[in-house]
Amino acid sequence: MKLARIGPPGAERPALCRDGRYYDLSSVTDDRFFTPDRLERIRAATDLPEIDMTGQRIAAPVPRPGVVLCVGQNYAAHAAESGSEPPEHPVMFYKAPGTVIGPNDQVLIPRRSAKTDWEVELAVVIGTTARYLASPEDAVAHIAGYCLSNDVSERDFQLAVSGGQWSKGKSCETFQPLGPWLVTADEIADVQDLRLRSWVNGEPRQDSSTKDMIFSVAHLVWHLSQFTVLDPGDVINTGTPEGVALSGRFPYLRAGDVVEVEIDGLGRQRTPIGKAD
Incomplete structure (x- = not known):
């Protein structure tokens, strides 16, 4: 559904x-x-x-989730373009739930921002409470479905003035376009074989597949349940592939740009970029 x-x-x-x-x-x-x-x-x-x-x-198909958990550097090519080695364990950080907006709502570039970036991602929506799961195989029963996500990021806030963690660069208002749909898990034949793409002003940026994830969806849900309780409606962003502005190959976003992201079976977003007052 x-x-x-x-x-x-x-x-x-x-x-x-x-x-x-x-x-x-x-x-x-x-x-x-x-x-x-x-x-x-x-x-x-x-x-x-x-x-x-x-x-x-x-x-957004999920009204203000209890938590938005994000996984960083979960695609080897993206880790490389970020200047990092692939992580040994999943990198987890938090994004403010109030960042969630609809798939076509306007994203606002924050005040003092020079490095606002896009990140197409597969998002997992939890359906039943997951706590200390015994194995990755147990994780599947706790997933309600999947969403298309854009984990918008401000790289200076994330890296230069972070104080050692990334949430400053992830939690600005409007930084979490989600949807258009929650697609129930039974509709997705193989969540580890979905094509992800992004465009800025119609020009291609990212084009990859969830088969290139370092840690699978099931592994992530199991792993996160060892450190925090996942409740119904919680959202997990599972990482982005290469092709973002952080790579140095593309300019960062400016007011007037349009970002589009898409994942097979999960729909497409068309997000205009504005500027915070």
């Missing part, structure tokens, strides 16, 4: 996307539709009213 939230900020309603059409789920569930009981109710629902999508906003 492809699940979405439709409407202006603060007035979103849950929706099912099927064959390019959207159906109102308000009679079946609230917009925290990622738990097993709600997913079962959605699967059994019939005669859902169609939503007229004219002028409608598609919101």
